[in-house]
Amino acid sequence: MEKRKLNFWQIWNMSFGFLGIQFGFALQGGFMSRIFQTLGAEVDDIPGLWIAAPLTGLLVQPIIGYLSDNTWSPKFGRRKPYFLIGAILASITLFIMPHSPALWIAAGLLWVLDSSINISMEPFRALVADKLPESQRSNGFVVQTLIIGIGTWIASNLPWLVNKMGISNEASAGVVPPSVVVAFSIGAFVFITSIIYTLVTTKEDPPENLEEFLSEKKESRFISDLFASLKDMPSTMKKLGLIQFFSWFAFFTMWSLSMPALTEHVFNAPKPDVKEYAQLNAEGEVLKDDKKETIFLSLEKEEVYKAKDKVYNDAADLVGSSTGVYGLSSMAFALLLSFYTMKNKINRKLIHMASLILGGLGFIYMFFATPSTLMYSFILIGFSWGSILSMPYAMLSSSVNPKKMGMMMGLFNMFIVIPQIIAALGGINFLYKLIGSEHINAMLLAGISLIIAGLCNLFITDKNAISG
Structure with a gap:
């Protein structure tokens, strides 16, 4: 039975929860490395501290996708229970995160945060395929991208904005600045309220054949279904996986190392190493007094450290x-596509290829950027981000069994998290140092990876996947 078409605001309401999800992701992606550095992490150790994020995605998303495929409640729906559970856990973690007293606690909370965000996020992808007919799938994923762009832009600017409102961005050595603490608290509030908005405004449709659904649910087993889905993975999904591999390697590189790379290279303002200014014990650790404050070598050293910090x-x-800014440009990209896809079909393959190549050029331009021109890099990166969040999922949803949409979306996530795990386990550090030892070379690596991802679109040949 053909699903009924929804209007723009119905699609907007069902996707609005992504605003909160992206607040969580943007604060995590933009400021976790800053928190890690504040708590004493060395730059080359930061990608390893990020490994919690992709590992949790690898484990959580296929399980949540499977569970949501096999859930139905006339009262609570199919995907919505997972939205709410993930939102509650993520909001609590966002509130606690900047209060981390030690590096290992922050790394552990990142694990919890990413798991919680994944619990909310994956069912949102499946909800588009659940509720929209094939002719509206591109439009549905593009509206999600529009909301994600809004969330990225606002959340990325929160620490700067609250600082301008009078909340300090300075703190003692080893303490996260108040402006970042307040930003994460705002993120927690937005996360839970935006999810609740979608829960209230969106009604889920029951399975087309409820008796058949309940019968299949009784017979389903996660492990056997997992291996069957892996075996039946369509070739288009595998080709998209290659594109995703290089795309997400690039963005993981940006999230983990752009903060130290750009503060050093573009702003000439690296994070000062407190060990150069403080008293150390025999093991080389910073000494602290009874109030847990750093003991500096002298008042002069303390003043120099604070000035540089x-x-x-x-x-x-x-x-x-x-x-x-990449949230803004991805939003503009999504807005234009949203209006266009309401009445017209698009060539998803060519749009995705061009967008990824532009993003790759944006990363490469960072090497030449100044503080006043850095935004142009992120404008180009935003085109690729907007496409990454919509085109692969639109192509995928046209290629898989709709009854296993949640599971297949979860398995598709493997092509997102595996490159991030490889990057975190030393892939970034090894490869960027082949270019040069400066941290900005990690951004050049990201650019090369994204251009390769764009060219891999040439392997996509399925007409149903390409046109939509």
Whole structure:
């Protein structure tokens, strides 16, 4: 039975929860490395600290996709229970995260945060395929991207904005600045309220044949269904997986290393190493007094450290704001596509290829950027981000069994998290140092990876996937 078409605002309402999800992702992606550096992490150790994020996605998303495929309640729906559970856990973690007293606690909370966001996010992808007919799938994923762009821009600017409102971006050594703490608290509030908005305004449709659904549910087993889905993975999904591999390697590189790379290279304001200014014990650890405050070598050393740290925090706020520009340009990209796809078909393959190549050029331009021109890099990156969040899913949803949409979306996530795991386990550090030892070379690596991803679109040949 053909699903009925929805109007723009119905699609908007069912996708609005992505605003909160993206607040969580943008704060995580834009400022976790800043928190790690504040708590004493070395730059080359940061990608390894990020490994929690892709590992949780690898484990959580196929399970949540499977569970949501096999859930139906006349009262609570199919995907909505997972939206709410993930939102509650993520909001609590966002509130606690910037209060982390130690590096290992922040890394552990990142694990919880990413798991919680994944619990909410994956069912949202499946909901588009559940509720929209094939002719509206591109439009549905593009509206999600529009909302994600809004969330990225606002959340990335939050620390800068609250600082401008009078909340300090300075703190003692090893303490996260108040402006970042307040930004994460706002993110927690937005996450839960936007999810609740979607829960209230969107009604899920029951399975087309409820008796058949309940019968299949009784017979389903996760492990056997998992291996069957892997075996039946369509070739288009595998080809999209290759594109996703290089795309997400690039963006993981940006999230983990853009803050130290850009504060150093573009703003000439690296994070000062407190060990150069403080008293150390025999193991080389910073000494602290009874109030847990750093004991400096002298008052002069303390003043020099604080001055340099102030310059770094100002630069970090500006990097965060510049990063938010990719949310704005992805929003503009999505808005244009949204209006166009309401009445017209598009060539998803060519749009995705061009967008990824433009994003790759944006990363490469970072090497030449100044504080006033850095935004142009992120404008180009925004085109690729907008496409990454819509075109692969639109192509995928035209290629898989709709009864297993949640499971297949979860398995598709493997092509997102595996490159991130490889990057976190040393892939970034090894490859960017082949270009040069400066951290900005990690951004050149991201650009090369994204251009390769764009060219891999040439392997896509399925007409149903390409046109939509």
